[in-house]
Amino acid sequence: MDLVLKLREIRRMRGLSQKDVAQMSGVGEKTISSFETGQRIGSLKLAQLKRMLAVYGLTESDFFGGFVEKEIAPWELKEEDFLTSRLMDDLHALPKPLQKTMIAKFQLMLETANDVHSIREKRPAYIRENPEWHMLASRN
Secondary structure, eight states: OOHHHHHHHHHHHTTOOHHHHHHHHOOOHHHHHHHHHTSSGGGOOHHHHHHHHHHHTOOHHHHHTTHHHHHHOGGGSOHHHHHHHHHHHHHHHSOHHHHHHHHHHHHHHHHHHHHHHHHHHHSOHHHHHOGGGGGGSOOO
16 A cells, blocks of 8 residues: 555544644654655655654554554455454454463464374375275275
8 A cells, every 4th residue: 555645544544634643753844744745755765654643653663564554444454364464353352361361272283283284285195185095995
């Protein structure tokens, strides 16, 4: 997603005017406007961006890591990414001790799934290609 669009939309979603952001961040109102229109986005300094993100309650990793895209336009994410993101949000909403328990259980589930998958991959080709092969075998 475009940097200019992200800056403008996240400010709007926070219900802030450019003047509000300027007062809280110390970045000039005209400067914010020129960043949001793309006129001076190339001259955006990291210190300015950090101050603006602090006003929005975001970290740099939130801003560049997909969090903002998910907030602004969740429909643009692939379904798997959207579901994973939603799962992570739900996990982070839990109390810390419960988060740790859930993560440990999920890791165990992943290890088990990987073990099962690797066992299946080691089976002979005729079994992998026709999983119903056992129906043809005698049952003694």
